[in-house]
Amino acid sequence: MQAKDIMTTNVVSIGPAVGIRHAVAVMMQNNVSGLPVIDDEGRVCGMLTEGDLLLRKEIRFSPRAARAPEMISEIDLERYISRNGWCVADVMSQDVIVACPDSEVSDIAESLQAHRIKRLPIVEDGRLVGIVSRRDILGLIINAQTAPLPKEDESIRLAVRTRLRSELGITPQKVQVTVKNGQVTLDGNVESELKQKAVRTLVESLGVGAYRDRLQIARLTVTERG
Numbered sequence: 001m002q003a004k005d006i007m008t009t010n011v012v013s014i015g016p017a018v019g020i021r022h023a024v025a026v027m028m029q030n031n032v033s034g035l036p037v038i039d040d041e042g043r044v045c046g047m048l049t050e051g052d053l054l055l056r057k058e059i060r061f062s063p064r065a066a067r068a069p070e071m072i073s074e075i076d077l078e079r080y081i082s083r084n085g086w087c088v089a090d091v092m093s094q095d096v097i098v099a100c101p102d103s104e105v106s107d108i109a110e111s112l113q114a115h116r117i118k119r120l121p122i123v124e125d126g127r128l129v130g131i132v133s134r135r136d137i138l139g140l141i142i143n144a145q146t147a148p149l150p151k152e153d154e155s156i157r158l159a160v161r162t163r164l165r166s167e168l169g170i171t172p173q174k175v176q177v178t179v180k181n182g183q184v185t186l187d188g189n190v191e192s193e194l195k196q197k198a199v200r201t202l203v204e205s206l207g208v209g210a211y212r213d214r215l216q217i218a219r220l221t222v223t224e225r226g
Contacts, residue, residue, distance in 0.1 A: 001140065003108060004101035007122050007130030013038045016045060016089035020056070023048055023088050034119050037092050042127045046092035049118070053091065057083050098123045101130070109137050149207050153179040156208065160184055163202055170199070175215065182209035189218035 013036045014023050027035060027050070037046035053059075060083070082091050098121045099108050108120050112134060122130035150156055157179040164170040164177070175188035184203055190196050196215050203211050 001105040002101065003099055003103045003105060003120075003122050003130070003132050006105060006136045006139065007101070007132045008136065009130045011036060011121075011128060011131045013128060014048065014088055015039070016087065016092065018088050019086055020053070020088065020091060024053065036096075036121045036128055036131065037088055038128060044096055044098060044121050044123055044126075044128050046089070046094050047096050047119075047121070048088050048092040052082065052093060055079070055083055056091075096121065099132070100124060105132070105137060105140065108132050112137075151182075153182065156182065156184065156206075159206065160186075160203060160208075163206065164199065167202060168195070168198055170195075175199070183212060184208045184210070185212040185214060187214045189216050191218065193217060 012026065012030045012032055014026060016037050016039060023035060027033065034047060034049035036044050037048055039045045085091055097111055097115060097117065099111070101122055101124055103122075111120060112118065119131055119133040121128055122132060150159060157177050160177045160179075161172055164175060165172075170190070175186055175190065178185045178187070186199065186203070190199065196213070196217065199215065200211065200213060
């Protein structure tokens, strides 16, 4: 799945010279929490989000205590401009992370998580062609199709054993799988309650008819670990 498959193409954007009040009005009217900022050549030059606006002077009514001139840093000056500037260019984030239409959705999701952002502009030849938000990606969960589980007991047993080994590193020697009339039963030992929970999650994600958990917690001793 690629960005072009889920991105919003009718993107609400704004220019860097637009006033902050107007930008906020555009956000509220379009029910969006962020706006790509586009320069005169149609290229993404920034991003204005709700987070950029939370420390504005209009919100913080009491001014901050003045600092001694020699204590004022570059960061202090940048924050002052962001709080008091009148146009989008003064407040927007300039370090914008972008993706292209052929970018994998999984990679975009990782970028959103790693950078703690809510949306990613999609650009082609430097120009904005779409945007992918967290909500766009979450829609994949609703529409996801699960692979059908085999109906025969032996096929179900092999499917569970294969997934236990490939996804959790659990071998048949540690956990034994039996299936009768579609009911999956697991016997054996795992190292922790968390591993037991992961096993249950795996089995349930396969869509089995019923699951019987007879796993035992066998925590490793110091000698066994060493």
